[in-house]
Amino acid sequence: MRTTRLNPPTVATPLGSYSHAVRVETGGAVWIHVSGQLAFDADGRLVGASDTRAQSEQVFENLRLILEANGASFADVVKIGTFVTTLDDLEAMREVRLRYLPSDPPASTTVQVTRLVVPEAVIEVDVVAVVPA
Numbered sequence: 001m002r003t004t005r006l007n008p009p010t011v012a013t014p015l016g017s018y019s020h021a022v023r024v025e026t027g028g029a030v031w032i033h034v035s036g037q038l039a040f041d042a043d044g045r046l047v048g049a050s051d052t053r054a055q056s057e058q059v060f061e062n063l064r065l066i067l068e069a070n071g072a073s074f075a076d077v078v079k080i081g082t083f084v085t086t087l088d089d090l091e092a093m094r095e096v097r098l099r100y101l102p103s104d105p106p107a108s109t110t111v112q113v114t115r116l117v118v119p120e121a122v123i124e125v126d127v128v129a130v131v132p133a
Contacts, residue, residue: 001026008069011037011062012044015117021066030131032070036083036124037062038116049120052089056096059125064100067129075102076129082110083124093123 005019014020014035024031039047039055040062048054067073080101084093090110106127116124 006066006069008066010042010065010069012040012042015044021070023070025133028133030070030072030133032067032072032076032129032131034063034066034127034129036081036126037066038118038121038124046118046120050122052084052086052122053092053096055121055123056093059123060096060100063125063127067127070129070131072129072131074100076131077101077106077127078130079107079128080109081126082108083113083116084110085113085115085122087112089122 002025004023004025006021006023007014007019011020018035020035020037022033024033037059039058041047041058047058064074067076082093082097084090116122
């Protein structure tokens with residue numbers, strides 16, 4: 001088994017001590033665990049303070065870039081976890097999410113939390129993808 005940490009230059013540098021993604025290569029498969037993404041642009045600025053739709057757009061774009069840097073796409077995602085600070089704007093997040101996820105959706109969890117690590121952030125999403133080795 002081989003493990004590789006990855007922080008692609010196409011997304012903001014992680015705040016603190018974590019990696020954007022960890023690749024785990026085992027036998028015939030590569031598992032890609034992507035850390036929860038907030039709506040930071042490539043320069044580390046939060047996009048769309050308190051705006052669920054704008055933040056969802058940036059979050060899913062960050063996820064796409066990280067997956068692509070690992071040779072994967074949303075079609076390879078097997079699990080998605082979504083954390084939102086309010087369920088009132090869930091439809092806006094779902095509309096964005098549907099544009100990125102394939103018609104055969106992965107396992108999913110969505111939970112409401114009181115706040116995220118950045119006070120103006122309203123959504124955080126993590127994914128797990130699997131691709132052939």
